[in-house]
Amino acid sequence: MTSQKTILRALAGETLPTPPIWMMRQAGRYLPEYKATRAQAGDFLSLCYNSELAAEVTLQPIRRYGFDAAIMFADILLLPQALGADLWFVTGEGPRLSTITDQSGLDKLKPVDEIDAVLSPVYETLRILRRELPSDTTLIGFAGAPWTVATYMIAGQGTPDQAPAHALKASDPAVFDALMATLTTGTIAYLSRQIEAGAEVVKIFDSWAGSLQGDDFAKYAVEPARQIAAALKAKYPHVPVIAFPRGAGEKYAGLHAAIGADCIALDDGVTPEWAAAHVQPGGCVQGNLASRHMVTGGDDLVRETRRVVDAFAHGPHIFNLGHGITPDAHPDNVQLMIDTVRGG
Numbered sequence: 001m002t003s004q005k006t007i008l009r010a011l012a013g014e015t016l017p018t019p020p021i022w023m024m025r026q027a028g029r030y031l032p033e034y035k036a037t038r039a040q041a042g043d044f045l046s047l048c049y050n051s052e053l054a055a056e057v058t059l060q061p062i063r064r065y066g067f068d069a070a071i072m073f074a075d076i077l078l079l080p081q082a083l084g085a086d087l088w089f090v091t092g093e094g095p096r097l098s099t100i101t102d103q104s105g106l107d108k109l110k111p112v113d114e115i116d117a118v119l120s121p122v123y124e125t126l127r128i129l130r131r132e133l134p135s136d137t138t139l140i141g142f143a144g145a146p147w148t149v150a151t152y153m154i155a156g157q158g159t160p161d162q163a164p165a166h167a168l169k170a171s172d173p174a175v176f177d178a179l180m181a182t183l184t185t186g187t188i189a190y191l192s193r194q195i196e197a198g199a200e201v202v203k204i205f206d207s208w209a210g211s212l213q214g215d216d217f218a219k220y221a222v223e224p225a226r227q228i229a230a231a232l233k234a235k236y237p238h239v240p241v242i243a244f245p246r247g248a249g250e251k252y253a254g255l256h257a258a259i260g261a262d263c264i265a266l267d268d269g270v271t272p273e274w275a276a277a278h279v280q281p282g283g284c285v286q287g288n289l290a291s292r293h294m295v296t297g298g299d300d301l302v303r304e305t306r307r308v309v310d311a312f313a314h315g316p317h318i319f320n321l322g323h324g325i326t327p328d329a330h331p332d333n334v335q336l337m338i339d340t341v342r343g344g
């Protein structure tokens with residue numbers, strides 16, 4: 001069955017004349033309409049749990065730019081919150097969580113089958129979006145990968161090198177492995193409910209996969225993603241899975257098969273020419289224009305956008321940035337990128 005939606009066609013392995021486009025963090029602070037709705041909601045978490053407003057900010061970049069996919073507005077840290085962690089955001093700094101450093105911290109977590117009590121507004125956001133999105137726009141759900149989510153739960157905040165998580169992995173492997181197992185099971189449950197609420201594609205964000213060295217990459221980035229993809233495929237074989245092990249570098253090669261993912265999302269630490277030769281033969285790739293071009297614009301943006309499009313033109317490709325768009329990006333540069341991808 002061939003779907004008409006361009007993103008689903010690319011994910012099924014089709015090479016399209018023009019790659020479909022969406023952008024990580026496309027609903028965000030670079031858009032004045034996002035800032036206005038966020039002010040109306042109060043703080044960031046109130047926006048995530050207000051289904052009407054979360055759907056509204058998801059729709060804003062679709063209305064403004066006509067992206068081919070909408071990613072539901074939420075955050076990867078809602079799952080730990082649903083498991084019982086305290087979570088808050090410090091303006092200008094980022095997330096803060098209660099920390100898990102030993103068995104007693106693990107024991108305080110709620111059973112995975114209780115997450116829906118907190119996460120049901122996210123499912124409602126998806127149901128609203130399925131009604132309100134244009135018929136050719138694909139709806140993407142997401143979760144954080146266990147390793148990335150664990151780094152925040154262990155440290156209680158973002159850390160440049162994920163040192164606290166690496167330290168717990170070394171000092172108390174039983175607690176670390178139990179946390180990873182809980183997060184893997186929780187992510188399967190959470191993404192299953194997202195699919196049942198209308199997500200047509202799911203993406204697993206492993207933002208800190210790049211700090212896993214040696215065997216750790218296979219053990220803590222590839223294996224949990226493989227388990228999540230396999231469990232979802234068993235229940236929902238038609239739903240494509242995008243994996244984003246950011247910072248994988250040359251370990252990106254062969255990941256479609258190792259994870260069982262339909263698409264591997266690439267950060268801009270690899271060149272599009274290298275990835276076209278070494279990753280795209282495995283299946284659809286997504287990426288990988290450096291986000292800074294959305295700040296700087298101009299001829300560099302046009303040249304580098306064309307470079308990404310041309311490099312990936314001979315296989316299935318979804319155009320995206322290598323990471324999220326930043327708050328200092330200019331909305332006009334996003335339009336220039338889209339015009340360059342679609343217009344040549």
Ligand code: CP3
Nearest residue numbers: 024025026027028044071072073074075076094205207324
């Ligand atoms: O992409 C989208 O438009 C969908 C929504 C989305 C958000 N976060 C909204 C958000 C998605 C997919 C995420 C994923 C996410 N959240 C990741 C993985 C992707 C990545 O960026 O590496 C991570 C690590 C988080 C955790 C998180 N959330 C951090 C570290 C921060 C603070 C940093 C920052 O950009 O402020 C957030 C906050 C956050 N999540 C914002 C948005 C729009 C900004 C909050 C605001 O409006 O003040």
